Amino acid sequence: MSKVIICANQKGGVAKTTTTLNLGIGLARLGKKVLLIDNDPQGSLTEALGYQEPDRLETTMAQIMEWVLNEEDFDLEAGILHHEEGVDLMPANIELSGVETSLIGIMSSETVLKDYIALIGAKYDYILIDCSPNLGQLTLNALVAADEVIIPVQAAYLPIKGLEQLLKTISRVKRKMNPKLHIMGILLTMVDYRTNYASEITDVLYSVYGSSIHIFDTSIPMSVRAAETPAMGVSIYKHDAKGKVAAAYEALTEEVANNG
Ligand code: ADP
Numbered sequence: 103m104s105k106v107i108i109c110a111n112q113k114g115g116v117a118k119t120t121t122t123l124n125l126g127i128g129l130a131r132l133g134k135k136v137l138l139i140d141n142d143p144q145g146s147l148t149e150a151l152g153y154q155e156p157d158r159l160e161t162t163m164a165q166i167m168e169w170v171l172n173e174e175d176f177d178l179e180a181g182i183l184h185h186e187e188g189v190d191l192m193p194a195n196i197e198l199s200g201v202e203t204s205l206i207g208i209m210s211s212e213t214v215l216k217d218y219i220a221l222i223g224a225k226y227d228y229i230l231i232d233c234s235p236n237l238g239q240l241t242l243n244a245l246v247a248a249d250e251v252i253i254p255v256q257a258a259y260l261p262i263k264g265l266e267q268l269l270k271t272i273s274r275v276k277r278k279m280n281p282k283l284h285i286m287g288i289l290l291t292m293v294d295y296r297t298n299y300a301s302e303i304t305d306v307l308y309s310v311y312g313s314s315i316h317i318f319d320t321s322i323p324m325s326v327r328a329a330e331t332p333a334m335g336v337s338i339y340k341h342d343a344k345g346k347v348a349a350a351y352e353a354l355t356e357e358v359a360n361n362g
Pocket residue numbers: 113114115116117118119120121146235291292293322323324325326328329330331332347
């Protein structure tokens with residue numbers, strides 16, 4: 103059985119997409135079979151993996167969700183792209199936002215992604231889902247489908263308030279829809295070690311959440327090389343193999359792979 107991990111935080115720009123991509127490719131580099139699912143109508147993960155015009159892709163997450171919703175038979179390989187670095191990708195584009203709107207009020211609309219994963223999951227060791235920056239229907243679908251949540255948090259300011267809302271949503275989904283849902287950890291991202299914020303924020307995170315939520319040992323440093331990477335269509339391991347961000351994502355990958 104595959105393990106389903108999602109990167110969630112309703113705040114944008116906290117490195118959800120970057121983490122999904124580099125953790126996914128990191129796991130593939132350890133020999134794991136990995137599927138990345140782009141669950142964001144912005145298609146940032148799809149673009150960052152080199153598919154520069156997601157709107158031109160014919161079969162994407164939007165089409166798959168419609169097929170699953172309508173209980174149609176379809177080719178389980180449909181839409182899946184094979185990236186040169188050894189991961190598979192289920193891409194997304196703007197059409198997914200139309201599907202998200204159409205999900206509202208429909209019965210069982212929160213289990214579409216889970217139902218899709220039940221069909222294709224056996225082929226993979228890990229399925230990683232990149233979420234959009236809100237707590238709408240698509241993120242709800244991801245939470246219902248997930249085993250583990252990684253919460254990336256940007257180290258530049260105190261994130262506590264936004265986190266409370268996310269944690270409430272996670273615990274509600276766990277109670278009502280997905281009892282196996284578990285928070286794997288909070289990941290500190292874009293840490294600028296030249297400032298004091300990083301250690302201050304780590305301290306606050308530990309004092310507020312340390313007893314209830316794991317905080318990853320690894321944190322991800324800020325680097326211009328990382329910011330350049332999405333335009334290259336490859337991972338940080340390819341774009342800046344010897345850099346500190348590649349080393350950090352490699353360490354995070356080890357933590358995740360050793361998580362059982
Ligand atoms: P999210 O998916 O949460 O919106 P992204 O992964 O798209 O966040 O990251 C937001 C922006 O920050 C992107 O432009 C990305 O390239 C950049 N970025 C991500 N990680 C780093 C990092 N470690 N150092 C510098 N820039 C980063």
